[in-house]
Amino acid sequence: xxxxxxxxxxxxxxxxxxxxxxxxxxxxxxxxxxxxxxxxxxxxxxxxxxxxxxxxxxxxxxxxxxxxxxxxxxxxxxxxxxxxxxxxxxxxxxxxxxxxxxxxxxxxxxxxxxxxxxxxxxxxxxxxxxxxxxxxxxxxxxxxxxxxxxxxxxxxxxxxxxxxxxxxxxxxxxxxxxxxxxxxxxxxxxxxxxxxxxxxxxxxxxxxxxxxxxxxxxxxxxxxxxxxxxxxxxxxxxxxxxxxxxxxxxxxxxxxxxxxxxxxxxxxxxxxxxxxxxxxxxx
Amino acid sequence: xxxxxxxxxxxxxxxxxxxxxxxxxxxxxxxxxxxxxxxxxxxxxxxxxxxxxxxxxxxxxxxxxxxxxxxxxxxxxxxxxxxxxxxxxxxxxxxxxxxxxxxxxxxxxxxxxxxxxxxxxxxxxxxxxxxxxxxxxxxxxxxxxxxxxxxxxxxxxxxxxxxxxxxxxxxxxxxxxxxxxxxxxxxxxxxxxxxxxxxxxxxxxxxxxxxxxxxxxxxxxxxxxxxxxxxxxxxxxxxxxxxxxxxxxxxxxxxxxxxxxxxxxxxxxxxxxxxxxxxxxxxxxxxxxxxxxxxxxxxxxxxxxxxxxxxxxxxxxxx
Numbered sequence: 001x002x003x004x005x006x007x008x009x010x011x012x013x014x015x016x017x018x019x020x021x022x023x024x025x026x027x028x029x030x031x032x033x034x035x036x037x038x039x040x041x042x043x044x045x046x047x048x049x050x051x052x053x054x055x056x057x058x059x060x061x062x063x064x065x066x067x068x069x070x071x072x073x074x075x076x077x078x079x080x081x082x083x084x085x086x087x088x089x090x091x092x093x094x095x096x097x098x099x100x101x102x103x104x105x106x107x108x109x110x111x112x113x114x115x116x117x118x119x120x121x122x123x124x125x126x127x128x129x130x131x132x133x134x135x136x137x138x139x140x141x142x143x144x145x146x147x148x149x150x151x152x153x154x155x156x157x158x159x160x161x162x163x164x165x166x167x168x169x170x171x172x173x174x175x176x177x178x179x180x181x182x183x184x185x186x187x188x189x190x191x192x193x194x195x196x197x198x199x200x201x202x203x204x205x206x207x208x209x210x211x212x213x214x215x216x217x218x219x220x221x222x223x224x225x226x227x228x229x230x231x232x233x234x235x236x237x238x239x240x241x242x243x244x245x246x247x248x249x250x251x252x253x254x255x256x257x258x259x260x261x262x263x264x265x266x267x268x269x270x271x272x273x274x275x276x277x278x279x280x281x282x283x
Numbered sequence: 284x285x286x287x288x289x290x291x292x293x294x295x296x297x298x299x300x301x302x303x304x305x306x307x308x309x310x311x312x313x314x315x316x317x318x319x320x321x322x323x324x325x326x327x328x329x330x331x332x333x334x335x336x337x338x339x340x341x342x343x344x345x346x347x348x349x350x351x352x353x354x355x356x357x358x359x360x361x362x363x364x365x366x367x368x369x370x371x372x373x374x375x376x377x378x379x380x381x382x383x384x385x386x387x388x389x390x391x392x393x394x395x396x397x398x399x400x401x402x403x404x405x406x407x408x409x410x411x412x413x414x415x416x417x418x419x420x421x422x423x424x425x426x427x428x429x430x431x432x433x434x435x436x437x438x439x440x441x442x443x444x445x446x447x448x449x450x451x452x453x454x455x456x457x458x459x460x461x462x463x464x465x466x467x468x469x470x471x472x473x474x475x476x477x478x479x480x481x482x483x484x485x486x487x488x489x490x491x492x493x494x495x496x497x498x499x500x501x502x503x504x505x506x507x508x509x510x511x512x513x514x515x516x517x518x519x520x521x522x523x524x525x526x527x528x529x530x531x532x533x534x535x536x537x538x539x540x541x542x543x544x545x546x547x548x549x550x551x552x553x554x555x556x557x558x559x560x561x562x563x564x565x566x567x568x569x570x571x572x573x574x575x576x577x578x579x580x581x582x583x584x585x586x587x588x589x590x591x592x593x594x595x596x597x598x599x600x601x602x
Contacts, residue, residue: 108314
């Protein structure tokens with residue numbers, strides 16, 4: 001009996017050890033490209049093209065970053081990305097709160113029809129809208145190669161509206177009755193009561209929007225045609241086409257392009273993963 | 284002690300709110316307000332989603348060359364042109380191969396890693412972050428790293444494959460047989476973490492008492508997995524399947540970086556439907572044909588979703 005217990009414990013330990021080994025192997029595969037990118041970014045050209053490869057640079061060689069920064073207007077790209085992502089996020093949060101409130105707490109003519117129409121847009125792949133939107137922006141609005149083209153169409157997200165609506169629905173109506181008795185208007189009630197109570201939901205919507213806007217590629221590729229308006233991903237892709245196989249500057253530029261998003265992710269990780277699982281499991 | 288006047292006005296307000304609540308006038312007023320709140324969303328969705336959805340069909344029935352500014356009506360011609368194009372069918376086939384080749388490993392690996400993570404181990408959140416990291420990385424930057432890993436002479440992938448399995452150096456990006464696998468490997472690396480996180484949440488949502496009851500009944504680990512975990516995870520699997528297939532159908536960024544200029548790789552071996560679309564619409568500016576391709580993509584995705592909804596009724600087990 002006692003022996004059996006010992007065997008059991010040993011088995012259990014071996015089992016756990018196996019799990020750790022597998023998980024660590026997987027982690028190495030996942031993390032390795034990042035390591036290799038950073039390592040390459042700090043190597044001079046003669047250490048990059050080596051076989052067998054050198055795992056670490058002999059010294060920190062910053063010239064790749066300078067070369068990349070000077071070869072393309074990355075300063076402008078970063079400014080554009082920050083500007084577009086920030087304005088889009090603020091505007092989207094504002095409009096999303098308004099629309100989500102109407103769907104969650106108001107009774108109005110055509111509510112169900114609109115609700116289904118909004119829901120239906122989630123079935124439309126954005127790729128289908130590229131050509132018509134290109135025509136609208138180029139011909140009707142004359143917004144090609146402007147910030148308007150990069151910001152305005154993304155100020156509303158149906159996904160955000162439904163996510164926030166779920167949050168708003170959980171807030172009891174008694175709060176509104178009480179606020180109304182105290183003479184509080186609808187608009188003020190929304191911003192001083194509903195919004196603070198739904199902070200996690202709003203943070204999720206904002207976070208997704210910011211990252212989505214920062215990573216947007218095809219739309220920006222189509223809607224811009226000068227370095228003045230390009231964002232980081234598009235600038236990076238164009239730099240790649242020009243730089244060819246100069247991996248030092250290429251990896252330096254990639255490191256710079258990843259940095260803001262990875263930092264944002266590390267600081268908001270919990271929120272982010274919660275947001276992903278919540279929205280994932282609901283739909 | 285409250286002042287008398289306050290009480291009176293309190294009751295008056297209550298009465299008013301009762302009338303407002305059930306009166307006809309209130310409904311119309313609320314309708315007005317609701318539309319004011321919805322106005323920005325309606326204007327933007329109307330301009331950039333609803334209107335272009337219908338316009339996409341109109342555009343696909345017109346020819347935009349030789350005169351881009353004055354399209355002429357051609358009926359179904361654009362669709363016929365596309366269907367007669369051998370390259371379209373090849374791009375569709377490549378897309379399907381990419382979808383199958385990347386989605387199935389993503390889900391399987393995602394479930395496997397989530398199961399490992401769901402056991403009693405330390406540093407759970409560290410591992411979860413590590414697996415999730417590729418998913419949040421901007422795809423353009425991540426693809427650049429793989430561009431370097433895939434280098435024929437100095438790329439690390441060839442070095443490792445050669446050291447471990449004595450594989451001859453592969454020209455990943457210029458050999459037509461390896462172009463699509465290169466994209467698939469990148470896709471698996473980038474999107475598995477998403478599946479891990481969702482599966483992990485699904486696993487944590489399963490009631491532990493099921494397992495306890497099964498253990499009492501003498502079910503072994505495999506039986507517990509097969510008859511408890513798998514059925515109870517089926518809504519998660521179903522969700523991930525739809526999301527991943529739709530996402531994979533639209534693969535574009537990675538290919539655009541690996542082979543710049545939307546050329547579709549060596550001998551078009553990595554030409555997928557989105558690259559084909561981009562080439563038609565914004566390379567040649569044959570907007571009508573481009574719109575036709577995009578509409579076909581819409582129909583494909585729509586049909587896939589419908590089929591999966593149908594199947595889900597039979598296969599998905601809701602708790």
